[in-house]
Amino acid sequence: MAHVSDDRRSIFVVGSSRSGTTMMGRILHRHPTVHTFHELHFFEEMWSPGTDTFTDRAEAVDVAARLLHLQRDAGYLSHDDDSSDHRADAEALIENGPPVPDGGPLDVYRTVLFREAAEHGAQVPCEQTPRNIFYLETILRRFPGARVLHMVRDPRDVLLSQKRKWKRHFLGASNIPLTEAFRSWVNYHPLTIGQLWRASVQAVEPFRDHPRVRTVAFEEVLDAPTATVREICEFVEIPFHEQMLSVRQIGSSNQEDCPNQRGIDPSRSGNWRESILSDTEVFLCQSVAADPMETYAYEPANVCPNPVVLVLSALLFPVKLGAALLLNLQRMDNIWDALRRRFR
Template sequence: MRRIFVVGCPRSGTTLLQSFLAAHPDIHSFPETHVFHRLRAPRGLRRAAGLAAAGATQRLDDAAGWLGVPRARPLLPTVRRHGAAFLAMADAAARKHGAGAWVEKTPANLYALDLIERLVPGALVVHIVRDGADVVASLCAVAGNWGTTYSVDTAIDQWTECIAITDRYRGRERHSVVGYDRLVRDPEGTLTELCAALGLPYTEAMITGREAAARDLVKDFEHWKSDNAGPLRDGAGRRLDEVFDGATRRYVRERVAAVPVREVGSGG
């Protein structure tokens, strides 16, 4: 079973990439589970003992619902047992749909890659990177839907941090990096290269079936992701113009330009 994780800064196109992959006939995917990045307990006795964070079992139960399989509850509430329980459910869901691979897409798993690599044998990780100005504008525009707010500086800092994490993993075995803009402008070329890195054959169904796949991946309340179920659009710079005034646009561009971002394709 191939186990694939899509990660990146929120609003970087993780759902779009997931939708392309989910349309592959040998890949099964499902809505975000938030299992791994919330699996470890905060520092303290619970973490020192290897126990999972409070609420981890409930997240497994929720994941079982999204996966459409019987829930798996570990006998011991450890991080390792919870990870194994999730893998058993995800593998079962993929087999149920006749797939030899599955994709888990929770952007914040970017912060738990060390844990994923320890708990998931052969984990394949796909990072997606998007222009920082567009990410910042989108974060500021949709954060209210998440019950929070982003200042411009907070959004820039988060994007910068995510880029730095991806750069630390770039070039490692089983890690691929996809550029959002290239994915939108040349989906066939980008996905062909990515499939080769994942050990899967490229198929045109990844493009023709993307919109339908997206509708199965977005939860009812996640209306900020609704564009993923529509036609593919190259909107580089559009979000920035929609959200900010001229002075703020200039400030965002200046700060983002100071962050070194390596050219990305679908390889390392």
């Protein structure tokens, strides 16, 4: 099987969910040479180990159409799976792309990224799906020109954001359906969030010294935006533009969207200290994430969990974990591989 080797520059923004990946994608999107995509969720939903080839041309067209739909219609948020409107474009893309079946899903994915970026007058595609952090080995190997930005954030701020994520529908993101808000509520448990944060930072550990991987702290962007974004631009090999900092203030789980306000809001750091999280929630999160918290210099808080609430949380954990698994089954092509990467 002959896969396409392509060393054109691309950017992948990865990290634990609610760690600033979307904000970084918006910052990069304001550069004239970069086009940032919606979350495509290609890995796990359209590709998993062992599914690197197509049996026929129709499968390749299906993947291309799904990717175009997700990008052009923000279908991942709307949960609208109808990609038929993009079938003709997908046919043309496959016709002019890597040969099928010699090429595979990753080749179609790459072709969509660069074709769509070029359609918007940009040379560098930027993919910002957080879960791509679990597929760094594949990304670095199959995208030899890629630069990876790993966003890391205090796990307790991540916990707070995840706890309130279900409210995004009511804070300005009306395009998020209520079913997605419910899924976000079910997904939340401090042990689950702590483990997912831990798994994401552990997934990048083997690549922390890789020349094409850079870790960026969310707090660093908020505290020194100009200096940090300049360094990021140098890393991804694009010139810094002041306009990159003028991002819309939307997407927070803690406050209503302010799309008419621009700039990087430093108040989005450290909100977990405002007693919105209980001591028990903080204790459970810190217990799971202790070692990598030390690695990234996030100081543990001295908290005293409520024994009754602690027991109730422990009893509720398998219930919420099972419900979350059921609600997320359709998002994983290979459920056991996806779980292994998160809970190993």
